[in-house]
Amino acid sequence: MKRLIILALILTVSFAGHQSFASGGPSVGTSKEEKNSVSKERSISLKNFEDDKTSTGKRESDSKSTGKDKQTSETVKAIGQAMKNTSADITVNLQTLYLQRLGELETSQEPFKSCQLVTAPKIAAVFGLTGDNGSMYVNYARMKNIESMARSGVWISEVTDEKPIRQYLACQIYYGEIIAQAYLNLTGGVDNPKQSTTLTKDNEGNIVVRGLGYDDFVDMANEALDRTIKGGVTAKRLKAQADRLMSSKVPCRFDKTVDSVQCGSMLMTLGTAPQLIAENIKWYGDSFAGFQGSFKVSTGYSLTDSLEKLASTSEYSKIAHDVQAYAEEQKNKGKGLEASYAKKKLVDYSQSGKTGMDINMQTLLQHGN
Secondary structure, three states, X not given: OHHHHHHHHHHHHHXXXXXXXXXXXXXXXXXXXXXXXXXXXXXXXXXHHHHHHXXXXXXHHHHHHHHHHHHHHHHHHHHHHHHHHOOOOEEEEHHHHHHHHHHHHOOXXXXXXXXXXXXXXXXXXXXXXXXXXXXXXXXXXXXXXXXXXXXXXXXXXXXXXXXXXXXHHHHHHHHHHHHHHHHHHHHHHHOEHXXXXXXXXXXXXXXXXXXXXXXHHHHHHHHHHHHHHHHOOOXXXXXHHHHHHHOOOOOEEEEOEEEEEEEOOEEEEOOOOOEEEEOOEEEEOOOEOOEOOEEEEEOOOOHHHHHHHHHOOOOOHHHHHHHHHHHHHHHHXXXXXXXXXXXXXXXXXXXXXXXXXXXXXXXXXXXXX
Protein backbone atom coordinates (compact mmCIF):
# COMPACT_ATOMS: atom_id res chain seq x y z
CA MET A 1 0.00 0.00 0.00
CA LYS A 2 2.82 2.34 0.89
CA ARG A 3 4.52 1.56 -2.41
CA LEU A 4 1.37 2.40 -4.32
CA ILE A 5 1.16 5.80 -2.63
CA ILE A 6 4.80 6.59 -3.45
CA LEU A 7 4.30 5.53 -7.08
CA ALA A 8 1.23 7.74 -7.34
CA LEU A 9 3.20 10.73 -6.04
CA ILE A 10 5.99 10.11 -8.55
CA LEU A 11 3.50 9.96 -11.42
CA THR A 12 1.82 13.12 -10.21
CA VAL A 13 5.11 15.07 -10.07
CA SER A 14 6.15 13.70 -13.45
CA PHE A 15 2.87 14.71 -15.04
CA ALA A 16 3.07 18.20 -13.54
CA GLY A 17 6.61 18.62 -14.91
CA HIS A 18 5.46 17.48 -18.31
CA GLN A 19 2.63 20.00 -18.24
CA SER A 20 5.06 22.73 -17.18
CA PHE A 21 7.46 21.83 -20.04
CA ALA A 22 4.57 21.66 -22.50
CA SER A 23 3.31 25.10 -21.47
CA GLY A 24 6.91 26.47 -21.86
CA GLY A 25 6.94 25.61 -25.59
CA PRO A 26 4.36 28.16 -26.61
CA SER A 27 6.16 30.83 -24.49
CA VAL A 28 9.39 30.41 -26.49
CA GLY A 29 7.55 30.67 -29.81
CA THR A 30 5.88 33.93 -28.78
CA SER A 31 9.31 35.49 -28.00
CA LYS A 32 10.57 34.77 -31.54
CA GLU A 33 7.53 36.38 -33.12
CA GLU A 34 8.04 39.50 -31.00
CA LYS A 35 11.67 39.71 -32.12
CA ASN A 36 10.66 39.34 -35.78
CA SER A 37 8.02 42.03 -35.33
CA VAL A 38 10.54 44.45 -33.76
CA SER A 39 13.04 43.78 -36.53
CA LYS A 40 10.39 44.42 -39.16
CA GLU A 41 9.35 47.68 -37.50
CA ARG A 42 12.98 48.81 -37.39
CA SER A 43 13.39 48.02 -41.08
CA ILE A 44 10.27 49.98 -41.99
CA SER A 45 11.39 52.91 -39.83
CA LEU A 46 14.83 52.93 -41.43
CA LYS A 47 13.32 52.84 -44.90
CA ASN A 48 11.00 55.71 -44.03
CA PHE A 49 14.01 57.70 -42.73
CA GLU A 50 15.92 57.10 -45.95
CA ASP A 51 12.88 58.10 -48.01
CA ASP A 52 12.49 61.29 -45.97
CA LYS A 53 16.19 62.05 -46.38
CA THR A 54 16.03 61.53 -50.14
CA SER A 55 12.88 63.63 -50.38
CA THR A 56 14.45 66.41 -48.32
CA GLY A 57 17.61 66.36 -50.49
CA LYS A 58 15.50 66.53 -53.62
CA ARG A 59 13.51 69.45 -52.24
CA GLU A 60 16.75 71.25 -51.34
CA SER A 61 18.16 70.52 -54.82
CA ASP A 62 14.97 71.73 -56.46
CA SER A 63 15.07 74.83 -54.28
CA LYS A 64 18.68 75.59 -55.28
CA SER A 65 17.87 74.96 -58.94
CA THR A 66 14.88 77.29 -58.74
CA GLY A 67 17.08 79.93 -57.10
CA LYS A 68 19.68 79.69 -59.85
CA ASP A 69 17.02 79.86 -62.55
CA LYS A 70 15.55 82.94 -60.91
CA GLN A 71 18.98 84.58 -60.70
CA THR A 72 19.61 83.93 -64.40
CA SER A 73 16.18 85.23 -65.33
CA GLU A 74 16.62 88.41 -63.30
CA THR A 75 20.11 89.03 -64.74
CA VAL A 76 18.95 88.56 -68.33
CA LYS A 77 15.97 90.82 -67.69
CA ALA A 78 18.18 93.54 -66.16
CA ILE A 79 20.50 93.44 -69.19
CA GLY A 80 17.53 93.74 -71.51
CA GLN A 81 16.22 96.77 -69.62
CA ALA A 82 19.65 98.41 -69.77
CA MET A 83 19.78 97.87 -73.53
CA LYS A 84 16.34 99.44 -74.02
CA ASN A 85 16.45 102.31 -71.58
CA THR A 86 19.90 103.78 -72.22
CA SER A 87 20.12 106.76 -74.54
CA ALA A 88 23.09 108.48 -76.15
CA ASP A 89 24.13 110.88 -73.42
CA ILE A 90 27.73 111.86 -74.27
CA THR A 91 29.27 113.49 -77.33
CA VAL A 92 32.70 112.38 -78.49
CA ASN A 93 34.59 114.01 -81.38
CA LEU A 94 37.47 112.61 -83.41
CA GLN A 95 40.05 114.50 -81.37
CA THR A 96 38.78 112.91 -78.17
CA LEU A 97 38.65 109.47 -79.75
CA TYR A 98 42.07 109.40 -81.35
CA LEU A 99 44.46 112.01 -80.00
CA GLN A 100 44.51 110.37 -76.58
CA ARG A 101 45.43 107.03 -78.17
CA LEU A 102 48.11 108.66 -80.32
CA GLY A 103 49.46 110.39 -77.22
CA GLU A 104 49.93 106.95 -75.65
CA LEU A 105 51.81 105.75 -78.72
CA GLU A 106 54.09 108.82 -78.57
CA THR A 107 55.70 107.45 -75.41
CA SER A 108 57.22 104.40 -77.10
CA GLN A 109 56.40 103.82 -80.78
CA GLU A 110 57.85 105.46 -83.87
CA PRO A 111 57.16 107.64 -85.75
CA PHE A 112 54.87 108.97 -83.02
CA LYS A 113 57.69 109.21 -80.49
CA SER A 114 59.59 111.57 -82.79
CA CYS A 115 56.54 113.60 -83.79
CA GLN A 116 54.91 114.19 -80.38
CA LEU A 117 52.14 116.34 -81.84
CA VAL A 118 49.92 115.49 -78.88
CA THR A 119 52.22 115.27 -75.86
CA ALA A 120 54.84 117.91 -76.79
CA PRO A 121 53.65 120.12 -79.66
CA LYS A 122 56.38 122.38 -80.95
CA ILE A 123 56.32 126.17 -80.87
CA ALA A 124 58.24 128.57 -83.12
CA ALA A 125 61.10 128.92 -80.64
CA VAL A 126 61.93 125.18 -80.97
CA PHE A 127 62.81 125.77 -84.63
CA GLY A 128 64.84 128.93 -83.94
CA LEU A 129 62.18 131.27 -85.29
CA THR A 130 62.32 133.68 -82.34
CA GLY A 131 64.95 135.61 -80.40
CA ASP A 132 65.17 132.80 -77.83
CA ASN A 133 68.55 131.11 -78.06
CA GLY A 134 67.63 128.22 -75.74
CA SER A 135 68.87 129.86 -72.55
CA MET A 136 67.47 132.46 -70.19
CA TYR A 137 68.73 135.17 -72.54
CA VAL A 138 66.46 136.55 -75.32
CA ASN A 139 67.97 138.42 -78.22
CA TYR A 140 65.31 141.05 -78.74
CA ALA A 141 67.05 142.51 -81.75
CA ARG A 142 67.02 139.14 -83.48
CA MET A 143 63.41 138.59 -82.45
CA LYS A 144 62.28 141.86 -84.00
CA ASN A 145 64.26 141.13 -87.12
CA ILE A 146 62.67 137.68 -87.55
CA GLU A 147 59.19 139.08 -86.92
CA SER A 148 59.80 141.66 -89.59
CA MET A 149 61.01 138.98 -92.01
CA ALA A 150 57.93 136.88 -91.21
CA ARG A 151 55.62 139.74 -92.11
CA SER A 152 57.46 139.99 -95.39
CA GLY A 153 57.02 136.28 -96.07
CA VAL A 154 60.69 135.42 -96.50
CA TRP A 155 61.93 131.85 -96.96
CA ILE A 156 62.46 129.87 -93.78
CA SER A 157 65.90 128.84 -94.96
CA GLU A 158 67.01 132.49 -94.67
CA VAL A 159 66.40 132.31 -90.91
CA THR A 160 66.96 128.69 -89.85
CA ASP A 161 67.31 125.11 -91.07
CA GLU A 162 64.15 124.11 -92.93
CA LYS A 163 64.57 120.33 -92.50
CA PRO A 164 63.13 120.03 -88.91
CA ILE A 165 60.12 122.09 -90.00
CA ARG A 166 59.45 119.83 -92.99
CA GLN A 167 59.74 116.80 -90.70
CA TYR A 168 57.16 118.32 -88.37
CA LEU A 169 54.96 119.05 -91.37
CA ALA A 170 55.22 115.39 -92.42
CA CYS A 171 54.04 114.37 -88.94
CA GLN A 172 50.87 116.43 -89.33
CA ILE A 173 50.22 114.94 -92.77
CA TYR A 174 50.63 111.43 -91.37
CA TYR A 175 48.46 111.99 -88.29
CA GLY A 176 45.73 113.50 -90.45
CA GLU A 177 45.60 110.63 -92.93
CA ILE A 178 45.62 107.79 -90.38
CA ILE A 179 42.89 109.41 -88.27
CA ALA A 180 40.80 109.90 -91.41
CA GLN A 181 41.29 106.26 -92.41
CA ALA A 182 40.52 105.08 -88.87
CA TYR A 183 37.32 107.13 -89.00
CA LEU A 184 36.32 105.37 -92.23
CA ASN A 185 37.16 101.97 -90.73
CA LEU A 186 35.19 102.72 -87.59
CA THR A 187 32.02 104.00 -89.22
CA GLY A 188 32.08 101.19 -91.76
CA GLY A 189 32.43 98.60 -89.01
CA VAL A 190 29.91 100.00 -86.54
CA ASP A 191 27.16 100.71 -89.08
CA ASN A 192 26.17 97.04 -89.32
CA PRO A 193 22.43 96.29 -88.92
CA LYS A 194 23.22 92.56 -89.05
CA GLN A 195 25.05 93.00 -85.74
CA SER A 196 22.30 95.28 -84.34
CA THR A 197 24.68 98.24 -84.37
CA THR A 198 23.69 101.27 -86.42
CA LEU A 199 24.72 104.86 -87.00
CA THR A 200 22.22 107.64 -87.55
CA LYS A 201 22.45 111.42 -87.52
CA ASP A 202 20.50 113.71 -85.23
CA ASN A 203 19.27 117.21 -86.07
CA GLU A 204 22.59 118.72 -84.98
CA GLY A 205 24.63 116.52 -87.30
CA ASN A 206 26.00 114.27 -84.56
CA ILE A 207 26.43 110.60 -85.38
CA VAL A 208 24.28 108.61 -82.94
CA VAL A 209 25.66 105.16 -82.09
CA ARG A 210 23.05 102.48 -81.38
CA GLY A 211 23.74 99.05 -79.89
CA LEU A 212 27.08 99.87 -78.26
CA GLY A 213 28.07 101.55 -75.01
CA TYR A 214 30.83 104.17 -74.64
CA ASP A 215 33.55 101.72 -73.51
CA ASP A 216 32.73 99.30 -76.34
CA PHE A 217 32.75 102.13 -78.89
CA VAL A 218 36.14 103.43 -77.71
CA ASP A 219 37.58 99.90 -77.93
CA MET A 220 36.36 99.64 -81.51
CA ALA A 221 37.72 103.10 -82.33
CA ASN A 222 41.17 102.16 -81.01
CA GLU A 223 41.05 98.91 -82.97
CA ALA A 224 40.22 100.84 -86.14
CA LEU A 225 43.23 103.12 -85.54
CA ASP A 226 45.59 100.24 -84.73
CA ARG A 227 44.46 98.44 -87.88
CA THR A 228 45.20 101.55 -89.93
CA ILE A 229 48.68 101.93 -88.42
CA LYS A 230 49.53 98.29 -89.15
CA GLY A 231 47.80 97.93 -92.51
CA GLY A 232 48.21 101.42 -93.89
CA VAL A 233 45.76 103.72 -95.64
CA THR A 234 43.44 101.83 -97.98
CA ALA A 235 41.13 104.63 -99.18
CA LYS A 236 42.60 105.38 -102.63
CA ARG A 237 41.81 109.08 -102.86
CA LEU A 238 43.00 109.71 -99.31
CA LYS A 239 46.24 107.83 -99.90
CA ALA A 240 46.88 109.58 -103.21
CA GLN A 241 46.42 113.01 -101.67
CA ALA A 242 48.60 112.20 -98.66
CA ASP A 243 51.36 110.86 -100.92
CA ARG A 244 51.19 114.01 -103.02
CA LEU A 245 51.56 116.21 -99.94
CA MET A 246 54.44 114.16 -98.58
CA SER A 247 56.35 114.34 -101.86
CA SER A 248 56.05 118.11 -102.19
CA LYS A 249 59.45 119.83 -102.42
CA VAL A 250 58.23 123.41 -102.51
CA PRO A 251 60.33 125.47 -100.06
CA CYS A 252 58.70 126.81 -96.91
CA ARG A 253 58.20 130.48 -96.08
CA PHE A 254 56.60 132.59 -93.38
CA ASP A 255 52.97 133.53 -93.72
CA LYS A 256 52.86 136.90 -91.93
CA THR A 257 53.81 135.53 -88.47
CA VAL A 258 56.57 133.32 -87.06
CA ASP A 259 53.93 130.73 -86.05
CA SER A 260 52.53 130.40 -89.54
CA VAL A 261 54.52 128.53 -92.19
CA GLN A 262 53.52 127.95 -95.81
CA CYS A 263 55.02 125.11 -97.82
CA GLY A 264 53.48 125.09 -101.30
CA SER A 265 49.74 124.26 -100.96
CA MET A 266 50.11 123.61 -97.20
CA LEU A 267 49.75 126.08 -94.38
CA MET A 268 51.00 124.88 -90.98
CA THR A 269 50.27 126.66 -87.71
CA LEU A 270 52.76 126.08 -84.90
CA GLY A 271 51.91 126.19 -81.20
CA THR A 272 50.25 124.16 -78.48
CA ALA A 273 47.34 123.36 -80.81
CA PRO A 274 49.01 122.74 -84.17
CA GLN A 275 46.94 122.83 -87.33
CA LEU A 276 47.45 122.05 -90.97
CA ILE A 277 45.46 123.17 -94.00
CA ALA A 278 46.42 121.31 -97.17
CA GLU A 279 44.99 122.05 -100.61
CA ASN A 280 42.26 124.09 -98.90
CA ILE A 281 41.29 121.10 -96.73
CA LYS A 282 41.59 121.08 -92.95
CA TRP A 283 44.07 118.24 -92.68
CA TYR A 284 45.02 118.25 -89.01
CA GLY A 285 43.58 120.01 -85.97
CA ASP A 286 39.82 120.09 -85.58
CA SER A 287 39.38 118.05 -88.80
CA PHE A 288 41.47 115.26 -90.30
CA ALA A 289 41.99 115.13 -94.07
CA GLY A 290 38.65 116.87 -94.35
CA PHE A 291 36.77 114.47 -92.07
CA GLN A 292 35.05 115.77 -88.99
CA GLY A 293 32.96 113.46 -86.85
CA SER A 294 31.07 113.89 -83.62
CA PHE A 295 29.54 110.79 -82.03
CA LYS A 296 26.79 110.49 -79.43
CA VAL A 297 27.16 107.38 -77.31
CA SER A 298 25.56 105.94 -74.17
CA THR A 299 27.59 105.72 -70.96
CA GLY A 300 24.88 103.71 -69.19
CA TYR A 301 25.43 100.46 -71.05
CA SER A 302 28.45 98.23 -71.61
CA LEU A 303 28.84 94.92 -73.42
CA THR A 304 31.75 94.04 -71.14
CA ASP A 305 29.68 94.59 -67.99
CA SER A 306 26.75 92.65 -69.46
CA LEU A 307 29.06 89.75 -70.29
CA GLU A 308 30.44 89.69 -66.75
CA LYS A 309 26.91 89.56 -65.37
CA LEU A 310 26.05 86.62 -67.64
CA ALA A 311 29.22 84.84 -66.51
CA SER A 312 27.95 84.98 -62.92
CA THR A 313 24.81 82.98 -63.76
CA SER A 314 24.52 79.19 -63.84
CA GLU A 315 23.09 78.91 -67.35
CA TYR A 316 25.47 81.30 -69.11
CA SER A 317 28.63 80.81 -67.05
CA LYS A 318 30.46 78.48 -69.44
CA ILE A 319 29.61 80.19 -72.72
CA ALA A 320 30.19 83.63 -71.21
CA HIS A 321 33.68 82.67 -70.03
CA ASP A 322 34.37 81.18 -73.48
CA VAL A 323 33.33 84.45 -75.10
CA GLN A 324 35.51 86.45 -72.69
CA ALA A 325 38.53 84.32 -73.59
CA TYR A 326 37.77 84.59 -77.32
CA ALA A 327 37.29 88.37 -77.13
CA GLU A 328 40.58 88.82 -75.28
CA GLU A 329 42.36 86.69 -77.88
CA GLN A 330 40.89 88.72 -80.75
CA LYS A 331 41.74 91.98 -79.04
CA ASN A 332 45.37 90.90 -78.63
CA LYS A 333 45.43 90.17 -82.36
CA GLY A 334 44.24 93.70 -83.08
CA LYS A 335 40.74 92.51 -83.96
CA GLY A 336 38.70 94.58 -81.54
CA LEU A 337 35.76 94.63 -83.95
CA GLU A 338 35.45 90.84 -83.83
CA ALA A 339 35.88 90.90 -80.04
CA SER A 340 33.02 93.38 -79.59
CA TYR A 341 30.74 91.52 -81.96
CA ALA A 342 31.31 88.23 -80.12
CA LYS A 343 30.25 89.89 -76.87
CA LYS A 344 27.23 91.46 -78.53
CA LYS A 345 26.15 88.15 -80.10
CA LEU A 346 25.93 86.50 -76.67
CA VAL A 347 24.20 89.47 -75.06
CA ASP A 348 21.66 89.55 -77.91
CA TYR A 349 21.24 85.76 -77.68
CA SER A 350 20.45 86.02 -73.97
CA GLN A 351 17.45 88.16 -74.89
CA SER A 352 16.06 85.52 -77.28
CA GLY A 353 14.50 83.47 -74.48
CA LYS A 354 16.77 80.49 -75.14
CA THR A 355 19.01 78.98 -72.49
CA GLY A 356 22.74 79.60 -72.51
CA MET A 357 23.38 75.88 -72.05
CA ASP A 358 22.12 75.17 -75.58
CA ILE A 359 24.83 77.11 -77.43
CA ASN A 360 28.60 76.90 -77.91
CA MET A 361 31.17 79.22 -79.45
CA GLN A 362 30.83 77.80 -82.95
CA THR A 363 27.07 78.18 -83.14
CA LEU A 364 27.21 81.53 -81.34
CA LEU A 365 29.59 83.05 -83.89
CA GLN A 366 27.26 81.84 -86.65
CA HIS A 367 24.19 83.18 -84.82
CA GLY A 368 22.61 86.09 -86.65
CA ASN A 369 24.86 85.78 -89.74
